[in-house]
Amino acid sequence: MAIITISRGSYSKGREVAEKVAQRLGYDVVSRDVLLEASEHFHIPEVKLVRAIHDAPSILDRFSHGRYCYLAFFQSALADRAAADNLVYHGLAGHLLLKGVPHVLKVRIIADLEARVAAEMERENLTQNQARDILIKDDEERRKWTQNLYGVDPWDASLYDLVIHIHQLSVDDAVDFIAQAAERQCFQTTPDAQQKMDDLALACRVKTALIQDDCVDVAVACEFGNVLVYSKQGHRRTHQLEEKVKPLAAAMPEINHIEVRTGQAIPPEAC
Amino acid sequence: MPELTFDMILVMIMIGIAVFLFIVEWVRVDVVAILMMVTLPLLHLVTPSEAFSGLSSNAVVSIIAVIIIGAGLDKTGVVNRLVGPILKVAGNSQSRIVIFISLTVAIISSFMQNIGAAALFLPAVQRISKNLKIPISKLLMPIGFSAILGGTVTLVGSSPLILLNDLMMPFELEPFGLFDVTPVGLALVGAGIVVFVFFGRFILPGGKGEEAGAAEEDRQEQNHIMEELGRPWELATPEDFTHYREPVTVDGIRRRYLVNVVGLVEPPDFKVLGPAPDQEIRSGVEIVVYGQEKDVRRMAEEEGMALKDDLELFKGELADHASGTVEAVVAPRSSLAGKTLNQVDLAERFQVAPLAVYRQGVTYRAELGSMPLRVGDAILLHGTWKRLELLHAEGSLLFTTPLDSDQLRPEKAMFAGIWLAVALVMVIVFKIQLSVCLMTGALGMIITRVLSIDEAYQAVDWRTVFLLGGLIPLGIATEKTGAAAWIAHSVLNAIGTVEPIVLLAVIGVLATVFTLVISNVGATVLLVPLVVNMALAAHTDPRMAALVVGLATSNSFILPTHQVNALYMGPGRYRSVDFMKAGTVVSIVFLVVMIAMLYLFY
Numbered sequence: 016m017a018i019i020t021i022s023r024g025s026y027s028k029g030r031e032v033a034e035k036v037a038q039r040l041g042y043d044v045v046s047r048d049v050l051l052e053a054s055e056h057f058h059i060p061e062v063k064l065v066r067a068i069h070d071a072p073s074i075l076d077r078f079s080h081g082r083y084c085y086l087a088f089f090q091s092a093l094a095d096r097a098a099a100d101n102l103v104y105h106g107l108a109g110h111l112l113l114k115g116v117p118h119v120l121k122v123r124i125i126a127d128l129e130a131r132v133a134a135e136m137e138r139e140n141l142t143q144n145q146a147r148d149i150l151i152k153d154d155e156e157r158r159k160w161t162q163n164l165y166g167v168d169p170w171d172a173s174l175y176d177l178v179i180h181i182h183q184l185s186v187d188d189a190v191d192f193i194a195q196a197a198e199r200q201c202f203q204t205t206p207d208a209q210q211k212m213d214d215l216a217l218a219c220r221v222k223t224a225l226i227q228d229d230c231v232d233v234a235v236a237c238e239f240g241n242v243l244v245y246s247k248q249g250h251r252r253t254h255q256l257e258e259k260v261k262p263l264a265a266a267m268p269e270i271n272h273i274e275v276r277t278g279q280a281i282p283p284e285a286c
Numbered sequence: 287m288p289e290l291t292f293d294m295i296l297v298m299i300m301i302g303i304a305v306f307l308f309i310v311e312w313v314r315v316d317v318v319a320i321l322m323m324v325t326l327p328l329l330h331l332v333t334p335s336e337a338f339s340g341l342s343s344n345a346v347v348s349i350i351a352v353i354i355i356g357a358g359l360d361k362t363g364v365v366n367r368l369v370g371p372i373l374k375v376a377g378n379s380q381s382r383i384v385i386f387i388s389l390t391v392a393i394i395s396s397f398m399q400n401i402g403a404a405a406l407f408l409p410a411v412q413r414i415s416k417n418l419k420i421p422i423s424k425l426l427m428p429i430g431f432s433a434i435l436g437g438t439v440t441l442v443g444s445s446p447l448i449l450l451n452d453l454m455m456p457f458e459l460e461p462f463g464l465f466d467v468t469p470v471g472l473a474l475v476g477a478g479i480v481v482f483v484f485f486g487r488f489i490l491p492g493g494k495g496e497e498a499g500a501a502e503e504d505r506q507e508q509n510h511i512m513e514e515l516g517r518p519w520e521l522a523t524p525e526d527f528t529h530y531r532e533p534v535t536v537d538g539i540r541r542r543y544l545v546n547v548v549g550l551v552e553p554p555d556f557k558v559l560g561p562a563p564d565q566e567i568r569s570g571v572e573i574v575v576y577g578q579e580k581d582v583r584r585m586a587e588e589e590g591m592a593l594k595d596d597l598e599l600f601k602g603e604l605a606d607h608a609s610g611t612v613e614a615v616v617a618p619r620s621s622l623a624g625k626t627l628n629q630v631d632l633a634e635r636f637q638v639a640p641l642a643v644y645r646q647g648v649t650y651r652a653e654l655g656s657m658p659l660r661v662g663d664a665i666l667l668h669g670t671w672k673r674l675e676l677l678h679a680e681g682s683l684l685f686t687t688p689l690d691s692d693q694l695r696p697e698k699a700m701f702a703g704i705w706l707a708v709a710l711v712m713v714i715v716f717k718i719q720l721s722v723c724l725m726t727g728a729l730g731m732i733i734t735r736v737l738s739i740d741e742a743y744q745a746v747d748w749r750t751v752f753l754l755g756g757l758i759p760l761g762i763a764t765e766k767t768g769a770a771a772w773i774a775h776s777v778l779n780a781i782g783t784v785e786p787i788v789l790l791a792v793i794g795v796l797a798t799v800f801t802l803v804i805s806n807v808g809a810t811v812l813l814v815p816l817v818v819n820m821a822l823a824a825h826t827d828p829r830m831a832a833l834v835v836g837l838a839t840s841n842s843f844i845l846p847t848h849q850v851n852a853l854y855m856g857p858g859r860y861r862s863v864d865f866m867k868a869g870t871v872v873s874i875v876f877l878v879v880m881i882a883m884l885y886l887f888y
Contacts, residue, residue: 241541243653253646254648271544272544272581272651276657279657
């Protein structure tokens, strides 16, 4: 009856926690499979998607929209899965990609660096220093990624409902806490909450449709099926976008009303 | 040729800064003028008393008086009374309507601010368009252009001409009389009307191809906003409406279904028109809403409301007496421009509900609150007439649907007319200075209670006053330091000796370009000292050169930068390209007619 996002570093036991939570509650669990879905659905090579959601944006990315487009595809695939409810997602930025949805339980799992180094040494057959270097670099990369794209630090505890350190507490303890939290009233899928989730999924679908139609400068917000398509460009763009948006409204029956807005600030809830 | 001094360079830098600020509009034009008023004495380019002399100048006092007289004529309905007879004479031929209304607007505009005359006629023109089924785009542009052209008929018609005598004072040239420009002005108005009557179908939007088809299309456009908005519907909520659910509010319904609740009746005796956004809708109440049919039907179905076939409870009230829907346009220099409806909070302050916003051919219905408004945006508002009147009185919105109960004082119309006549007689017969005559007229209107002194103060547009007053010292500085003479000589040296008529034509083009980019007042202040010097050096009549500037700064048709054009853009559903098309033709005709008339008459 909820959506749970688990943000984790590599070798932090996050995957294990996620899978056990899903098993306990009888939810679906997704992670990279969302990538695969997205790549199949939008006909783009998976490797590009992986790079877009893993590496920190380079200088070059500032001149191309590639990364933002791939991210939109990814977000859309995730939102569609989340709209079906009862989902555990583990991986990057789930809490950011599903922003504004009330019944998302946002969890971060962290682990002791030494324990992670040991785990990595064992699995990848590396020396202690190599393993530590890789982990630190990996953490740094993810941090930069989130900061560049969302302007927040993934290590900021206020982004989450729960931050659990797997050290003294075991994986099973973490599963207990999360399962208990998920039962709380505030994470239940009320009609209102589901509406917000559906709106987000619809906004994502409209955005990806526009991106595939070569409109990469748009942000989309949706409330009760009323879709607003924002563009940073001036009024000239309105009429061009109107033309592209009209067929969408006809093709997606869940769109109740669609409007194009230019020359105004894009609200934070737009995706 | 005079030496280039340091002071001259300073003045030129200041002019450069002023022009730059006029174009980029980081601050409003009147603020630029005040900046000049303060900076010039600080740089010792003018004396402190010269710096503020603009505020007491003949021009500024005249414009204050003209605005008050215009407000008096407006308040007494003198202008509205003209409309009826004109329509009778004009019949229902499009050309005749254009001719008669354009002429009337031009004549009124010659004694009022152009924008005032244009705003006055907007509701009337919209009504005519609706009644006679003539597309509004065919009417508004000719009429708007006539309002601008009418500004050239008398010396008080537009700010540049009012300024002209003051700017010529340092040169000790003979000042112009009130009607000295009239022949040229009338020729310009005539030429403008002729252009639209004969070539209107080619240069006005939607005029190409089959006339009938285009008209049909435009008519649909006309009804567009009402279609988007839908018609009123009446619904009833069931007895179990509020059971087991979150409260449903007026705002909630608007957000969810884009349906506007404008009236609510709750037994036993609670009845409200224009309910507040947080008004809860309970069980067993009747509501009346505005919305598109599909939205209303969807709401009725999803919320389990009973949709009535016809209006029952709200029939009389909604139809006419108590509340209604008006289209209001964001006026030029309105305090609403740049703000969002959320910031303005019409719902809270005036209890009127915005239903839709229309901008450059697009209707917006969702999330209106977050849209920054622009000049020329048309907002569809619903509210009780009382509330709408309050909003109207505030003056930041121009109502294109006339409010029936406009507080007019028709019984004072005669006094208003008499005092206008008195002012004119003083000018023409007794040759008293313009500002004194006009102020007498304005004072007369106040004493005979055509309008109260407070209304007179409110009518004065302080932005115009400070724009004029602040730019005059820039003109003084240009002249005093010799910068004007220096530039004039340099230009003349560059182009060599030319025929006077060529020089005047060049000045005309120059003034036209300036007025399109910077304001007409700015262009006049900068150019008059320059061209007078040029004319003196080239042995041409300097008064003619100044007059060309004064007239050509009204030649602002190609871009919708002139206030009148900005105002008509929204209601006329024009785009910039429409102005370029029609404006280019009119601008060229303007220059040709002006030069020809000056050559023939003076």
